[in-house]
Amino acid sequence: MKYARRVVMSMTILSCMVPREAAASAAGQVPVRFPEDTSHAALVVWSLNNKEIGRGDLAESVNGKQVTSKLAIHFDDGSIYEERTDFTQDGAFHLTDYHLVQKGPAFRQAFEMTMDVARGTVTVRCFGGGGKGKTRTRHMAMPSDVANGILPFLARNMPAGLDEERVSMVVATPEPKLVQATISPMRSETFPFDGSKLETTRYAVRVDPSGFVGSLVKITGRQPPPSFIWMLHGKVPSFLMAQEDLLGGPVCRIALAVPVPAASVTADASGY
Helix, strand or coil: EEEEEECCCCCCCCCCCCCCCCCEECCCHHHHHCCCEEEEHHHEEEECCCCCCEEEEEEEEECCCCCEEEEEEEEECCCEEEEHHHHHHHHEEEEEEEEEECCCCCCEEEEEEEEECCCCEEEEEEEEEHCCCCCEEECCCCCEECCCCCCCHHHHHHHCCCHHHHEEEEEEECCEEEEEEEEEEEEEEEECCEEECCCCEEEEEEEEECCHHHHHHHCCCCCCCCCEEECCCCCCEEEEEEEECCCCCCCEEEEEEEEEHHHHHHHCCCCC
């Protein structure tokens, strides 16, 4: 199956009418307005010059208030980026466990990071390079707003009129460090799609580099740029695309894949 290269992107806007306030919400207080449900989506990955460089899929399963989200990206050069996120959505979103693996030639540093929020432990295991065979475990008090792996869900549920949402994140530098990040709506953007237009809101995700930018530059070779999320407008906001700076890897765009039926499928369908 082939994937059409349509520039469809997104990840966050809301439609409830709330009085406009120049304010940020209290940390971790984005209410669950659109609960996650069981789903499975195919993804396509582009470079910033619109060259297809990989494919992936995103699967979510729900057990009561507990959600498990699994993201897997396979790049054309053999590199992999896999993320498993476990969280609850009982009133607000709360991370419980997180696991990230990135390795292959696309990344300056291959590593695996595991977080157990309840126990307050973060373990980073490096592969190859200067960090070969090194394992670092750090115990830290995890704030209730730690948001590894759940930024798109927070963006999707932000109330209208909220200028920014502040959250905490754990990054591997490769020493685990707790940092602050913000999610903020930037502007509305329109994209052509099959003779019509898609109305979206672009959100920016910025990590405060204070205290760790030097360590991060050693891994990435640059200061981290902001990431972006595009969300479709509507009564139920939906994700279209994200532009991510994968730590020590490529800056790429990840979007929902649009399948193009093979000729045999089209011929079969025309017989009905």
